[in-house]
Amino acid sequence: MRMNETEKELVEMVLSGRSEAFEPLVTPYRQPLLAIAYRLTRDLEEAKEVAQEALLRAYKYLGRYDTSRSFRNWLFQIAANEARDRLRRRKREANAAEEAGRESARSQDSDSGRRSREFRSDLENCLSVLSPREREVFVLRDLEDLDIKETAGALGISSISVRVHLSSARRKIRDVIVAKYPHLQEGS
Amino acid sequence: MTCAKVKKSLPLLAGNDLPARKAWRLVAHIDGCPLCRKELDEYRAALGQVKAAAREEGVEDWSDPEWKGLLARITAEKAEKRRPVPGFRPRWAMASGLATVILLAALTLVFRNSIFRPEGTAPAPGPEVVSVTMVSQETGLQVVWFLNKNFEWKGDKK
Numbered sequence: 208m209r210m211n212e213t214e215k216e217l218v219e220m221v222l223s224g225r226s227e228a229f230e231p232l233v234t235p236y237r238q239p240l241l242a243i244a245y246r247l248t249r250d251l252e253e254a255k256e257v258a259q260e261a262l263l264r265a266y267k268y269l270g271r272y273d274t275s276r277s278f279r280n281w282l283f284q285i286a287a288n289e290a291r292d293r294l295r296r297r298k299r300e301a302n303a304a305e306e307a308g309r310e311s312a313r314s315q316d317s318d319s320g321r322r323s324r325e326f327r328s329d330l331e332n333c334l335s336v337l338s339p340r341e342r343e344v345f346v347l348r349d350l351e352d353l354d355i356k357e358t359a360g361a362l363g364i365s366s367i368s369v370r371v372h373l374s375s376a377r378r379k380i381r382d383v384i385v386a387k388y389p390h391l392q393e394g395s
Numbered sequence: 396m397t398c399a400k401v402k403k404s405l406p407l408l409a410g411n412d413l414p415a416r417k418a419w420r421l422v423a424h425i426d427g428c429p430l431c432r433k434e435l436d437e438y439r440a441a442l443g444q445v446k447a448a449a450r451e452e453g454v455e456d457w458s459d460p461e462w463k464g465l466l467a468r469i470t471a472e473k474a475e476k477r478r479p480v481p482g483f484r485p486r487w488a489m490a491s492g493l494a495t496v497i498l499l500a501a502l503t504l505v506f507r508n509s510i511f512r513p514e515g516t517a518p519a520p521g522p523e524v525v526s527v528t529m530v531s532q533e534t535g536l537q538v539v540w541f542l543n544k545n546f547e548w549k550g551d552k553k
Contacts, residue, residue: 226470237462242454251455259465266469330448348410349442350449355412370407377406381441388444 214278221269229266236282239351243283246346247290249331257293261286276360283353283361287343294339329388333380341376344369349377396424401431409438 220228233240240261245254264285265272272281334342340362347358348369355373359366401424407413408421425431457465527540541550 229470230466233466238454238456241457245454246449254454255457259469262465263469263472267472330445330452333445333448348412349446370412373410373412374403374406377409377438377442380445381406381438384441384444385437 215274218269218272218274218278221266226266232278233262233265233282236279239279240282240286243346243351244286244290246334246350247287247343248293249334253293254290257286257289260289264289277357280357280360283347284363287347287362291339291343332387333383336379336383337376338372341372341379344372345376345380348373396420398424398428398431401425401428402434405431405435405438409435409442 214232217228217232221232241254241258244257244261245251248254248257261282265282272278334345337345343362344358347353347361348355353361355366355369358373359369362369401421404413404417404421408418411418413421425435523543525542525546527542529538529540530536
């Protein structure tokens, strides 16, 4: 998906100092951007922060944007990178907390943590078995319906890499569903 | 095509992500192989379930005031100026140009005789004797060595 002429004009307008053109430029991606951020982080508040950061960076660094690329893919790529960074940070913090005191972490778990975990959806259980890259590929291709090429463009990786990760992600998800939710398989 | 080979490609076949020719070859095998057929059905069902769960779950959208406020905050920031076309860097262009000129000049000097010499003429003879002068900074003593064109020592002078 290449950039259309209207988007090109809007980018030019923003770059020439007319910041009001930014709104029509990003509004078509308002919901998909938040959806991707949410599917990657599994937390609405964090997803909003990710989407907000992606929009802020897109505005700030619009001058670096290569207009021969799709604006949507560029925006999604920024969001995916931001989500990946946050997940990495979150994991590091969780590891540090675990090391600092397993007991204290367990007691916190019994309050808010456990409660939220209890309400984690089946979808979250399926996605949690994926590596960060597999999750990104799966979310973009299978949940947001981008094609292989668009997914590769949005993640800044090759189509071959997308196929490899997608294949592995689908295999893991099928294994989880067959093992944990046999009733879903029967019902399909 | 063996079952092992087919099974490797089943996840991509389940989501219609294979080129038509390869998909056709796989389907030809699957039609006659109940085990592979079962596995393909499992992949398709799993994908269908996850997609349905995602649709059902939905994702909340921004509220309008939230969205407007966010854009107002963002556009209040200063955007970076446009960068030059990727790949074009004036400094690099100048440096490459200069390097090319120097290279050409050096090549011209090296091959001057063979390029500009009229056909049939012999190359100009080089000097028969070369001298190397060394001067001591402390004593002011000068030593001059004389060498022939093969750098064989021919004598010195102090």
